[in-house]
Amino acid sequence: MKNFTAGVEMVEMADGVFARLHEGMTNAGILIGDEGVLVIDSLRVPSFARDLIADVRRLTDKPVRYVVDTHSHWDHAWGNEEFPEAVIVGHANCRAEMLDVEFTEAWRERIRERADPWAEEALAVRVTPPALTFEDSIQLWFGGRRVDLRYLGRAHTSGDIFVHLPEDGVLFTGDVAQDGGVPYVLDGYMREWIETGTRLAELGAHRFVPGHGPVGEAPALVEARDFVAELVASTERSVTEGLDEHVAGARAARDLRERFGSWRGFERVQESAGYTYRQVRAS
Numbered sequence: 266m267k268n269f270t271a272g273v274e275m276v277e278m279a280d281g282v283f284a285r286l287h288e289g290m291t292n293a294g295i296l297i298g299d300e301g302v303l304v305i306d307s308l309r310v311p312s313f314a315r316d317l318i319a320d321v322r323r324l325t326d327k328p329v330r331y332v333v334d335t336h337s338h339w340d341h342a343w344g345n346e347e348f349p350e351a352v353i354v355g356h357a358n359c360r361a362e363m364l365d366v367e368f369t370e371a372w373r374e375r376i377r378e379r380a381d382p383w384a385e386e387a388l389a390v391r392v393t394p395p396a397l398t399f400e401d402s403i404q405l406w407f408g409g410r411r412v413d414l415r416y417l418g419r420a421h422t423s424g425d426i427f428v429h430l431p432e433d434g435v436l437f438t439g440d441v442a443q444d445g446g447v448p449y450v451l452d453g454y455m456r457e458w459i460e461t462g463t464r465l466a467e468l469g470a471h472r473f474v475p476g477h478g479p480v481g482e483a484p485a486l487v488e489a490r491d492f493v494a495e496l497v498a499s500t501e502r503s504v505t506e507g508l509d510e511h512v513a514g515a516r517a518a519r520d521l522r523e524r525f526g527s528w529r530g531f532e533r534v535q536e537s538a539g540y541t542y543r544q545v546r547a548s
């Protein structure tokens with residue numbers, strides 16, 4: 266067993282394809298090709314990116330050629346500046362969000378308030394958006410395998426993309442789908458997320474690496490979609506019945522508890538329902 270960063274578990278998903286699972290933090294992917302490496306998500310701040318690079322070095326001495334941002338969120342993409350030699354790839358909307366000063370400042374403010382150990386570093390990050398963007402899909406031929414970068418519609422953000430290895434049945438889902446975890450929804454497009462989640466499950470992958478938590482299997486993709494669908498359905502009922510936001514939140518927690526009460530982060534359902542409520546009501 267190699268000595269990876271503390272708290273990191275390296276899972277080989279296929280030959281040369283690794284899930285770098287980081288307990289309580291953000292996961293990354295590492296694909297080793299013939300001449301270089303493709304990294305999925307650069308992580309929250311430069312020091313985390315440097316730990317990731319050190320772990321890549323424990324697997325191979327090949328240079329990192331590509332960094333794929335699954336989406337714009339700070340804990341996935343604020344390590345980009347540590348990869349000056351790599352091409353940063355992402356969706357056009359991901360780039361737009363990262364160039365949106367208000368979006369970035371709102372995140373800096375939230376991080377400052379939480380006073381996490383990496384807060385100071387996060388405040389000084391040079392946010393580095395993707396230099397290569399696309400709208401629908403890119404096929405990359407890497408290390409003798411086909412790598413599909415897919416956009417399936419808005420969901421957790423406006424620019425979520427998925428890394429699909431169709432020949433290996435492996436999928437990297439960013440924050441759109443986890444195995445048994447409530448997603449962060451406060452930048453989400455809730456109704457569209459349901460459709461995107463359905464298309465994601467239909468890609469036919471057998472196993473997936475989420476942005477947070479353990480590796481999941483195909484049925485968990487459907488569960489993740491169902492969670493969002495039930496959150497939206499419960500909230501829509503409350504809006505139709507003229508309930509206020511607070512009552513709608515409590516009701517959503519009640520409605521979802523039986524099926525999803527054991528999920529990581531279930532305590533966030535009330536707040537998630539409040540956001541969904543405002544979005545449903547405004548539409």
Ligand SMILES: [Zn+2]
Nearest residue numbers: 336338421440
């Ligand atoms: Zn996210």
